[in-house]
Amino acid sequence: MVLRLAALGGSEIDGVTRRIMKYLMANQLGIQFNWKGRYNKVGYENTTTMNIVLEAAKLNFPANEKNDMQVAWAIKEWLKHSAGRINQANKNK
Numbered sequence: 001m002v003l004r005l006a007a008l009g010g011s012e013i014d015g016v017t018r019r020i021m022k023y024l025m026a027n028q029l030g031i032q033f034n035w036k037g038r039y040n041k042v043g044y045e046n047t048t049t050m051n052i053v054l055e056a057a058k059l060n061f062p063a064n065e066k067n068d069m070q071v072a073w074a075i076k077e078w079l080k081h082s083a084g085r086i087n088q089a090n091k092n093k
Helices: 002-008 014-022 048-059 065-080 082-093
Strands: none
Touching: 002 014, 002 048, 014 048, 014 065, 048 065, 065 082
């Protein structure tokens, strides 16, 4: 699974992470998560899926602590904007 997700590619680690999240999770599911699990949402930080996304993103770029932080930031942003993407899709219908 990690190899398949890594094959989605991208020019920067945050772009790869966004592609992986889009591939793995529908926006309707994304609105049920946040990073820490606050406000009656499920925490994404300690999930198996988070580890898979991290490993897949790091396959394309040299592993270092900065990359871990960039992947985490990209996931947080993707989850945060799930509702906005749903609203935008509904407007475009």
